Amino acid sequence: MAQDFFNINDFSCGYDKFRLSEIGFSLQKGTFAGIIGPNGSGKTTLFRGITGTLPTLRGSIYLKGKNLKSIPLRSRAQNIAVVNQFVDAGQISVEDYVLMGRLPYHGRFRFFETHEDVSIAQKYMELTDIIQHKDKLMTELSGGEQQRAAIARALTQQPELLLLDEPTSHLDITHQVKILNLLQELNDETGLTVLMVIHDLNLASEYCDQLILFNEGKVFTQGKPEEVLTFDTIEQVYNTPVVTRTNPFSGKPVIFLISKKMMEKDN
Amino acid sequence: MVRKKYIGWLLALLGLLALLVFAVLLALSTGELKLSLGDALQMVVFGGDESSMEYMLISQIRLPRIILGIAVGGALSLAGVILQGIYRNPLVEPFTLGISGGASLGVAATLVFGLHMSLGSFMLPVSGFAGAFLIIFLVYFISARKGNVNINNMLLTGVMVSFVASSAMMFLMAISSSENLHGMVFWIMGSLDEPDNLLIWLTFISSIVVLVVSYLFVQPLNALRLGEEKALHLGINTNVAVKILFVLASLLAGICVAVAGVIGFVGLIIPHLLRLFFGTDYRILLASSFLLGASFLVLSDVVARTIISPNELPIGVITGIIGGIVFIVLMSGQGRKS
Numbered sequence: 057m058a059q060d061f062f063n064i065n066d067f068s069c070g071y072d073k074f075r076l077s078e079i080g081f082s083l084q085k086g087t088f089a090g091i092i093g094p095n096g097s098g099k100t101t102l103f104r105g106i107t108g109t110l111p112t113l114r115g116s117i118y119l120k121g122k123n124l125k126s127i128p129l130r131s132r133a134q135n136i137a138v139v140n141q142f143v144d145a146g147q148i149s150v151e152d153y154v155l156m157g158r159l160p161y162h163g164r165f166r167f168f169e170t171h172e173d174v175s176i177a178q179k180y181m182e183l184t185d186i187i188q189h190k191d192k193l194m195t196e197l198s199g200g201e202q203q204r205a206a207i208a209r210a211l212t213q214q215p216e217l218l219l220l221d222e223p224t225s226h227l228d229i230t231h232q233v234k235i236l237n238l239l240q241e242l243n244d245e246t247g248l249t250v251l252m253v254i255h256d257l258n259l260a261s262e263y264c265d266q267l268i269l270f271n272e273g274k275v276f277t278q279g280k281p282e283e284v285l286t287f288d289t290i291e292q293v294y295n296t297p298v299v300t301r302t303n304p305f306s307g308k309p310v311i312f313l314i315s316k317k318m319m320e321k322d323n
Numbered sequence: 324m325v326r327k328k329y330i331g332w333l334l335a336l337l338g339l340l341a342l343l344v345f346a347v348l349l350a351l352s353t354g355e356l357k358l359s360l361g362d363a364l365q366m367v368v369f370g371g372d373e374s375s376m377e378y379m380l381i382s383q384i385r386l387p388r389i390i391l392g393i394a395v396g397g398a399l400s401l402a403g404v405i406l407q408g409i410y411r412n413p414l415v416e417p418f419t420l421g422i423s424g425g426a427s428l429g430v431a432a433t434l435v436f437g438l439h440m441s442l443g444s445f446m447l448p449v450s451g452f453a454g455a456f457l458i459i460f461l462v463y464f465i466s467a468r469k470g471n472v473n474i475n476n477m478l479l480t481g482v483m484v485s486f487v488a489s490s491a492m493m494f495l496m497a498i499s500s501s502e503n504l505h506g507m508v509f510w511i512m513g514s515l516d517e518p519d520n521l522l523i524w525l526t527f528i529s530s531i532v533v534l535v536v537s538y539l540f541v542q543p544l545n546a547l548r549l550g551e552e553k554a555l556h557l558g559i560n561t562n563v564a565v566k567i568l569f570v571l572a573s574l575l576a577g578i579c580v581a582v583a584g585v586i587g588f589v590g591l592i593i594p595h596l597l598r599l600f601f602g603t604d605y606r607i608l609l610a611s612s613f614l615l616g617a618s619f620l621v622l623s624d625v626v627a628r629t630i631i632s633p634n635e636l637p638i639g640v641i642t643g644i645i646g647g648i649v650f651i652v653l654m655s656g657q658g659r660k661s
Contacts, residue, residue, distance in 0.1 A: 133558030159557045166542070213557070
């Protein structure tokens with residue numbers, strides 16, 4: 057059996073009142089994967105477990121066959137970059153913020169950035185189309201621009217795995233699609249593995265090749281979008297009846313919600 | 324491109340250093356006996372007639388005071404900027420954390436119980452330091468749980484402990500004799516008049532040491548601007564840095580309060596002013612805060628000594644008034660901008 061690029065095995069972490077249990081899934085290199093599930097199903101908690109913000113209670117996480125615990129923090133940050141839902145970077149210029157993505161490569165007592173650091177940051181600011189704002193403060197940017205800057209910062213870490221926590225949740229459809237297209241391009245062209253928490257099932261279906269559905273702190277099911285996004289599964293997990301169809305352009309499943317009024321009419 | 328930024332920093336530091344030299348010369352030459360700036364410079368650099376009145380005055384009265392001014396001004400703004408970095412809150416300083424409250428309480432207790440009479444006047448700074456240390460200890464351990472220090476907890480605990488300390492201080496004031504009361508009030512207002520050269524040098528060296536050590540933790544301080552969790556995502560564990568910096572900054576502030584009394588606003592106003600120019604990068608904020616804080620206090624002391632000469636105003640009054648006004652102006656300007 058080929059070694060998985062990223063593997064989570066019987067993993068558990070959490071808080072006093074809520075914890076994940078028996079989480080297990082694996083990603084191949086170059087996958088574009090989405091974590092979906094209702095509010096409070098443990099998506100963000102899992103991210104905190106992967107990044108080490110929450111201590112592991114059980115099981116382990118492997119990156120390229122190595123236990124994540126045995127990888128020092130800085131090399132971990134060279135391999136895995138995180139984009140949080142809220143950027144909240146304060147009064148830092150966009151360029152300085154993106155340059156912080158080079159910190160994992162700096163020695164503990166390194167004081168100055170090199171020209172190489174600056175040109176790497178420059179490259180990803182161009183790629184995320186944020187370069188024209190590089191001298192502005194992060195607080196002066198709109199939500200979508202902040203999100204793009206955060207992605208530029210994450211890419212500046214030059215990771216192999218990019219974790220994103222609802223990167224599109226407070227953006228309009230133009231910006232949602234822009235960011236997801238950007239991620240898709242990166243995934244296609246550089247083989248960057250993407251693992252993204254996403255609420256919108258249709259976007260998840262359209263962009264991801266692998267979906268992991270969370271429910272009540274457990275993996276309910278996982279697989280290709282057409283395997284996961286079925287009427288039965290969604291009804292069970294979300295308690296909401298939906299209609300599923302196939303997108304005529306992409307062949308991926310699409311989900312329609314039905315209002316209560318319509319349902320009563322139907323019956 | 325980034326080079327330009329570093330050159331800007333270097334020029335700014337040289338400018339601030341020049342300002343400090345100017346402040347020192349002005350302070351050396353100003354007073355009841357006036358000298359020209361040139362004479363003062365000459366006397367410091369080349370020495371002078373060691374038996375002359377001018378030389379005695381400069382070397383034994385004005386210079387020690389200036390050195391203490393540099394040390395305390397630099398240390399208070401350095402402690403301020405470090406604590407603001409740890410707490411991610413620009414309004415934190417040694418005073419908001421109860422450090423000065425603790426020191427004041429220690430001194431007040433010494434005066435009330437007459438320890439300075441029985442044990443000698445060095446008991447005042449010692450008790451001030453002990454008071455500050457006790458408060459730091461309390462704040463730190465009340466807010467530390469399971470080995471992790473919760474930053475928000477620490478801030479709240481600091482404010483609360485500070486309230487308790489100032490109430491206890493008022494209690495001591497209420498029960499003390501009018502002579503002791505005068506001593507307490509005067510001490511609280513702060514002064515750079517310190518007869519003990521050893522204490523002056525101790526303060527000076529501590530402030531330089533903390534400045535140097537703070538630069539070892541400049542990377543975690545910078546990463547902490549994004550918050551602890553995001554710093555961790557960048558591979559930087561800020562836990563140890565936060566603990567060490569908190570203790571160092573608090574002890575340094577404790578030393579300052581113990582030696583020079585309560586001199587408010589320096590730790591708040593100086594870093595705030597510099598952030599307007601440099602942004603929030605601690606690589607430049609630490610050193611520039613130290614230099615500007617030192618100049619500010621030396622100049623404030625000149626004002627305090629001369630404004631109602633031959634009497635002297637408490638320096639805390641000057642820094643409070645200047646600092647407070649500048650702060651309000653800056654805050655209102657910022658409010659309009661956003």
